[in-house]
Amino acid sequence: DQQVKQNSPSLSVQEGRISILNCDYTNSMFDYFLWYKKYPAEGPTFLISISSIKDKNEDGRFTVFLNKSAKHLSLHIVPSQPGDSAVYFCAASGVDSSYKLIFGSGTRLLVRP
Amino acid sequence: NAGVTQTPKFQVLKTGQSMTLQCAQDMNHEYMSWYRQDPGMGLRLIHYSVGAGITDQGEVPNGYNVSRSTTEDFPLRLLSAAPSQTSVYFCASSRGADTQYFGPGTRLTVL
Numbered sequence: 001d002q003q004v005k006q007n008s009p010s011l012s013v014q015e016g017r018i019s020i021l022n023c024d025y026t027n028s029m030f031d032y033f034l035w036y037k038k039y040p041a042e043g044p045t046f047l048i049s050i051s052s053i054k055d056k057n058e059d060g061r062f063t064v065f066l067n068k069s070a071k072h073l074s075l076h077i078v079p080s081q082p083g084d085s086a087v088y089f090c091a092a093s094g095v096d097s098s099y100k101l102i103f104g105s106g107t108r109l110l111v112r113p
Numbered sequence: 114n115a116g117v118t119q120t121p122k123f124q125v126l127k128t129g130q131s132m133t134l135q136c137a138q139d140m141n142h143e144y145m146s147w148y149r150q151d152p153g154m155g156l157r158l159i160h161y162s163v164g165a166g167i168t169d170q171g172e173v174p175n176g177y178n179v180s181r182s183t184t185e186d187f188p189l190r191l192l193s194a195a196p197s198q199t200s201v202y203f204c205a206s207s208r209g210a211d212t213q214y215f216g217p218g219t220r221l222t223v224l
Contacts, residue, residue: 004155034212043117043203043215044156089155099144099163099207100171103155 003027004092006104014112019077021107023090026071030092035064035075038087080111115139117216119204125222126194134189134219136204144207145187147179149200156203162187194223
């Protein structure tokens with residue numbers, strides 16, 4: 001049973017608009033959440049993270065929201081740019097064990113010019 | 114500073130063959146991990162190490178061995194390759210319980 005789920009395999013958004021990527025988790029022991037971005041033929045690169053003591057974290061155009069009661073997090077990208085087109089993975093772990101990540105299956109984002 | 118390097122980039126094996134996937138990092142990170150990525154399944158943790166001489170199993174350890182004799186290197190061994198081990202393998206490292214940095218991956222095909 002998948003502990004971290006990304007139910008949308010793909011998302012297409014117009015350049016300049018907002019992209020919203022969603023992630024759900026089932027394990028209430030998770031208290032640290034990350035988003036990674038992956039281009040083809042490259043390894044994942046870290047994008048943004050949030051710990052369970054917060055409900056929002058911002059870094060430039062990227063914002064992650066955490067709803068612990070719903071076991072749901074989302075990544076907002078605004079404004080979206082064509083260079084954001086990639087696969088985005090949600091991942092979770094204990095806050096002291098982020099070297100043991102549980103990943104979702106990924107969402108492929110396409111930003112149309 | 115090369116970060117995390119992996120060799121080879123591509124490998125084709127026959128069922129039953131053995132091989133070692135190499136991973137090295139030059140950031141003096143204590144923590145290193147191996148993941149595999151399969152279509153529609155994201156990345157799954159195979160083995161990890163919290164320091165030289167210390168390794169432990171992740172979600173999908175069967176069929177793989179690891180060792181960590183130095184801080185820099187964390188090789189992954191397939192003793193008898195099976196078609197189910199066809200996948201893309203990623204090595205990652207981090208300083209403590211911090212953000213992981215991933216290598217570029219090794220694409221393995223087992224015939």
